[in-house]
Amino acid sequence: MGFDRPQTLQSPTGALLSYFCQPAEGRVRGVVQILHGLAEHSGRYDRFAHFLAGRGFHVYAHDHRGHGHTRAPDAPFTVFAAKGGADRVLADVAAIRNVIVHERPNLPVILFGHSLGGLIALNCLQAFPKHVDAAAVWNAPIPSPSAARLAGLALAWETFRHGSDVPSRLMRRATFGAWSRAIPDARTPFDWLSRDPHEVDDYIADPLCGWDPSVSMWRDVFELGRRAREAARYAPVRKGTAIHLAGGGADPVTRNGKDVENLAAMLRRFEFNDVTVAIDPQARHETLNDTDRDRMMREFAEWADRHIRAAT
16 A cells, blocks of 8 residues: 555544555665644655655554545534544544554654644654654644734634634634745745745645634644643653654744744753754745755654664
8 A cells, every 4th residue: 555545544533534554665664654734634745655665664644634535523624623623633643553553563653743743743742652752843833822822812702703613714814824924925825835836836736735724623723732832741751752853944834943943942841852953944834845855854764763773
């Protein structure tokens, strides 16, 4: 099975998860479990998965609830869940992890999360610390407490006026709209994603990308961000767990990489002693789809090789 042939898994949460598996080539080193970002889907990681497979990694990637081809009775498109969306998203990640353990036993697993996927990876590290051998968190914005409070007020107002299962107009302007305005002489509203126009055009043309998340999904995103900032939640996590952070110095989503640097500082305050940071100075939000992607993918693979044991 490869990224051209999706599979499905019935999650304990009730979701029918759509996922891909790209088998490793040659000597097997481990497994990378990919967690995609907001308003996109796992199929966009095909190039990365093939690259990693060529370096000896099995790769698994699924569509989160409300995204891509995953379906759930309580999670229509753009909604994580009617209630408890953050916890259900984490439980779905654990369900894919169980597949990995069954199909690829005794192999180390690296969680790789982009943007929202990075927040989910940090939450999984907190919730399932024994199941994560290392974590890579790329381009993840961690909302400050003040920003989260303002967003919470805006989302509460929208829930009162329009309900929680409709797109959030206020968050659209505060996020996608603001990020677009931050790019000088932008060719499209999504130039904040990448300097590569072909990648931007592919995103725009993809009907499973670029949509407006619901009010409830934004609430769940901020809940994941709140948990990611809490020191107590990291107490069960081994402080020697390797965590690799990456970002773009021209990414408006992470305030030009400042959020990535702040996340590294926060994790070090929480006594994690193996935190590495790679900032591509000119890259925008999607490091894996920007013009320096080949170098960044190589650096990730080298980091992964250093932090997992080789397997045969």
